[in-house]
Amino acid sequence: MIEHQNTNPQELLHSHQLKSTACREGILQAMLDVREALSEHEIRTHLSVDFDRTTFYRSFKTLLEHQLIHKIVLDPQKIKYAVHTHRGSEHAHFYCEQCDSVRCVDGIHMPVVPLPEGYLIHHTDLIIRGLCHNCNTNVS
């Protein structure tokens, strides 16, 4: 199985012309380690150093603006972040309603939406909710 290169926070940041700070590195490292979309809290617990919430969110903002990461909004109180890997930027997300995990889903052609005349599409968000393999198979 071929592992993708660039799975290194410093390199990632540098390749996007961003300074390599402790907080940014930590966020990226957590995401690369876990390989799942993570909430602020989940990233925080994964980290050894503790940053102020402001710093954290400013890092998120920077990483989002430079498209190193993306954000998955499941609910106003349920937000996850994931790295942008080599996959196409338009992809779906699967949310497991039982174990609360979010995974990026490749290979989905976004639906062609019959919108009225004059509408312009910038971006399409597709979130699939259900049970992941683990939660669906290992029934209690």
Next chain:
Amino acid sequence: MIEHQNTNPQELLHSHQLKSTACREGILQAMLDVREALSEHEIRTHLSVDFDRTTFYRSFKTLLEHQLIHKIVLDPQKIKYAVHTHRGSEHAHFYCEQCDSVRCVDGIHMPVVPLPEGYLIHHTDLIIRGLCHNCNTNVS
């Protein structure tokens, strides 16, 4: 053009075995009047009486649970609610990034997603972001 019946808060509530309270009625009336998805604030300004935020959110919760309305989460700080009309429950939403409006979009077949073995789909959310006819045509 055929107008759908039941466009009346009291009837709507009653047909779903829900008590007809002032807050519930107000929320539904606002949505039926405007015919767009509305935020809490937008509904509030549309109403004459002012309810406590708790009452408001408890009404939302009840209406959501009984499927009289549905919720469109655009961002943690950008939430809209819309009535469930006769349209199918699975439908897409269009969000105009300029005028901030959300409209329910009918006639979209949700994409068939090639998920790995064992995954179970409960629901699919599709949000299309861009410019509405008005904002796209009337360029500044």
Next chain:
DNA sequence: TTTTTATTGCAACATAGTTGCATTGAATCA
């Protein structure tokens, strides 16, 4: 009319995120 049940309002709390301002720290320039 009395009892029961549901709704409302208030206070307090939680999560997600932003802004202003002062401080620190890391590069860059001389």
Next chain:
DNA sequence: TGATTCAATGCAACTATGTTGCAATAAAAA
């Protein structure tokens, strides 16, 4: 090396979106 500069950090305060506990009130049922 030292001074300048600019970005990153931390703290305080604030916004939006909810939720929970508890007491008061209003509506339905007995």
